[in-house]
Amino acid sequence: MNVDLLDDLHLAELAPIIWLQSWPGVVRPVLELVSVLGTDTFFLLCLPLLYWCVNPALALRLGFTVLAAAATNAIGKLAAHQPRPYWIDPRIHAFSAEGAFGLPSGHAQIGTAGLGRLAAAVARPWAWWTAGVIVALVCLSRVYLGVHFISDVVAGVLLGLAVLVLVRRLERPATAWWRGRPLWVQLAASAVLSGALVGCAALANAPYAGWVVPPGWSFAGAIDPESLDAVVSMAGVLLGTLAGASIMYRLGWFDAGGSLGARAGRWVIGTVVAVLIWYAEREVLPQGAAGTYVGYAVLTLWVQVGAPVLFIRLGLMTRRGKQTQDAGRGRAGSGH
Template identity: 40%
Template sequence: MDAIWGAETGAVEWVQGWGSWLEPIMLAVTTLGSKTLFIAVLPLVFWSVHASLGARLAIVLLGSATVNGVLKTAGHGARPYWYDPGVRPLSTESSFGIPSGHAQTAVTLWGYLAATAARPRMWAAALVLIGLICLSRIYLGVHFLTDILGGLAVGALLLWLILRYERRAVAWWRSRGPVVQMALAVGLSAAGPLLVALVQATVWSGWTVPEGWTGPMPPDPQAGALADAASLSGALLGVLVGFTLLDRRGWYSADGSLITRAARYITGITGVVLIFVVVNLAFPASASAAAEYATFLAATLWASFGAPELFIRVGMADRARDGAGEPATVPPS
């Protein structure tokens, strides 16, 4: 890839040369594909807007992110600013570069929303957002064009699979018994970190930073990849278990007055913040992967099951099903 990256470095520097006035705009745009935004926004959708849509978006996001983490580890691709110190690191990343997680997530998440809305304007808006997010990643110096193209391709494939098989997959899941459901949840959540660890131990065993990568790099990107996989594993297990338990108890309705919806979000997100603080205090700094796993498992289990159950018990929500008698975990046709 050195020849390709060498040619693409000039393109990245050219985009960065458009002007420093773009930096705050691109930093804002790039958050539309970031994990931080989704931690804040997805619970809002699930708790206070539409439970079914929020649940489906959470699973789509986490599934896509898990695939991306495995592919990033398999690719071991450089970031532009890792490769060439001439590229300004206007944002920094601890994981490998290809395929772009922001590009992949933008296609799967915003594409899914557009497909759910089934309106031409939504597709147009999604395409504009996807394009801007991809441009922001190049401008910020964190992705080559090949990273972006890889992310778009993987995201498009995942979106097609989701739209084609989601209803059947959810119906199949709901037809299983609780023991099978829990076993599947554990297996699916463990697949990501196990594959990352396997690739690191085989394909990239003994990997060291190539001499041609002369820009500033994180101390240990392989450890960062494993920590990211651990956080995704914990989050995926939390939502799969939480949504399954909630569905078996009659699901949850996000209906209510504006004040009630706001109160639910404030209460729920306070719980998420407390979990992050408590778990991070409980784990030493050296236990990065374990801390990430525990934090995201506890936070997503609270968000997907603990908080909705609390809302129902204190009268802030009803135990109901969304749509015309359709279980809330099944998307509308």
């Protein structure tokens, strides 16, 4: 779609946004809360709980799906270079300030892919209906808050569905191939894929060399939509996730079951250490892309490997095969 056609479409979409924002103020806090459900931050905060305390395999599948959606969304925004509604029209209230480009909607794309992955795991009609309703509400919230055009959220949903389909089709053969490689190859591939993510984002920006914020976007305020900071953060998370999963596979994985007290202990200890790591990285590591990349990689490695190993040593978690071995010994003992 060419730029002029997008500009005309955006102008046509302003009236529906203004109408939505004329709704009673009581809906605003509700839609602000709903909007959170489509963020990568929401999923990344929930993933450690799912990984440590419920189902590590599902957590990894969900994590890779969210990462794929977030990464392709960030690259798509850079490739499209399109504004948000409140950037171009003072009649649109900015209920949520955003510094990145608008097309496609990240909340719509990540919400569709992430909630769709959870619905696929549940594999029940009600799960799909629930995911669909939540995604629809997230899309509505983004338009109401003045940060997206309707076309932005439609594009986000379509891309989210594409990511979901591709991830589900590729995860089995990709996992089988990955597990068949030596650990050093897995770690090298993790670094290469992580770097490729940043490279793809830079290439998406390349055609816009010398770009400056258009005068017509004067209502955007202080923005830096071409920044690669978010992509660098995702690249660090991707490195930590791939490398951590590879190392944990070699260590034999773990059992995420146990008593409610043990699970609560894991979550509290793991979260406290994660916060300390996050704080220490900001105090110790240099500011800039390199520090951000290393910081997010280390934090993700803690979640993937460091925390489970610590939990096992503290007796809050068992290795995946240990309970099976103990049960086998019990059965053998009862036979004597």
